[in-house]
Amino acid sequence: MELTDIDLNQLVLFQQLMRERRVSKVAEQLGLTQPAVSNSLAKLRRLLGDELFLRTPAGMVPTPFAEQLAGPVGEALALIHGGLNQQVVFDPASVKRSMTIGMTDIGEIVFLPVLMERLRQIAPGITLNTVRNAATHLREEMESGQVDLAIGPLPQLKAGFFQRRLFSQRYVCLFRQGHPLDKPRLSLADFQAAEHLTVVSAGTGHGAVDELLRKSGIHRNVRLSVPHFVGVGHILRQTDLVATVTERLADSLSGPFQLTHRRHPVKLPQVAINVFWHAKVHRSPAHQWLRGVVFELFGDA
Incomplete structure (x- = not known):
């Protein structure tokens, strides 16, 4: 198969379906009708020779081939997205946005008081949300951009993710x-x-x-x-x-x-505490800044 055989929008739709598992939700997010999403999915199925998603009472369940395809597609789209937005300037002192970090309740006790005080000083317009980094869908949430960063011992995050040691402790x-x-x-x-x-x-x-x-x-x-x-x-x-x-x-x-x-x-x-982020946000100035703050505050010298 050649790249000229496929429409990039079909891959975006595929990635959204991997995350949401419902045609109606994907149609709403992409500004399309449900028949348009179904037609695009049908074309992608014919092109790839696989059903990709099976309709069940619980939603659209990906086939093994779709699961195998999800990682490379996500990484490729992330690289394209990063390339198109690499000139964006991030000013933490003036930006207003929300960012989400996956961490355990240990992380909330150890990291959040210090981190929130630093954000108050240098980035007063940034608000933080936390989610449990043991959640079943953490991988999908990071792939989709719902979670910006995860901190902890997370053996389930491997392919498609960058990681860096924050510290080790006994x-x-x-x-x-x-x-x-x-x-x-x-x-x-x-x-x-x-x-x-x-x-x-x-x-x-x-x-x-x-x-x-x-x-x-x-x-x-x-x-x-x-x-x-x-x-x-x-x-x-x-x-x-x-x-x-x-x-x-x-x-x-x-x-x-x-x-x-x-x-x-x-x-x-000793237990290693790592910081994880998806390839999609690797070159994002906002995410590079957030990672830098975390390593400055908590990383081993």
Whole structure:
């Protein structure tokens, strides 16, 4: 097949269908009628020799070939978009726009207070939204431009995405000041005898810690499991529970909740926190600026 055989607008329509999965929604976004979208899809099906999308009660479900095609098409359209807009000047002090970052609740605790203060100083017209970076559709949302950046241990973001190491950190044991374990060194016996709080964080690299402890044969007396980190400080301050958390989260919680942390008695691998962005926004001046601010504030020297 040659490029002259295909209309670029058909690829734009294909990308929108990959994201929205509904003809009516794509027609609305592209300013077309539903029959026009269906006709264009029919031409693309004939050209590529594949159904591409199958109509189901849940919407238009992509075929395996469409899934395989989505990455290269998205990257190609991103390069074209970036080339056409590379002369755009971005002035953070005067621009008014919203930007969205994917992060866990750990990220919201560790990053947002510092980041929001910096934006207040240098980019008062920019507002931030956050979404959970463990969300099922994070990849599609970044491909479509709904999410500008993602921060965290995100093994599911590979092909079609750029990434750069922000920092690495170790895991520590976090508990209240005055806890029976509040002593210079925490032994493995102390750790196993304690009562523990665990956070179930499926979909992120943090969830691997529980599996590593189990594989190491480490027994924990887990008294409480919660689905997020936002309540950890409140819970630990008023109980004798112990939590295994990342060091930067421990540092952020220790002051406000009168907590302390110690080196973990189990040899756990450090966790890498990366910044991810899609090829579509790689050369965008606004996104280059946002990435620069994040690395300036939180990146390892």
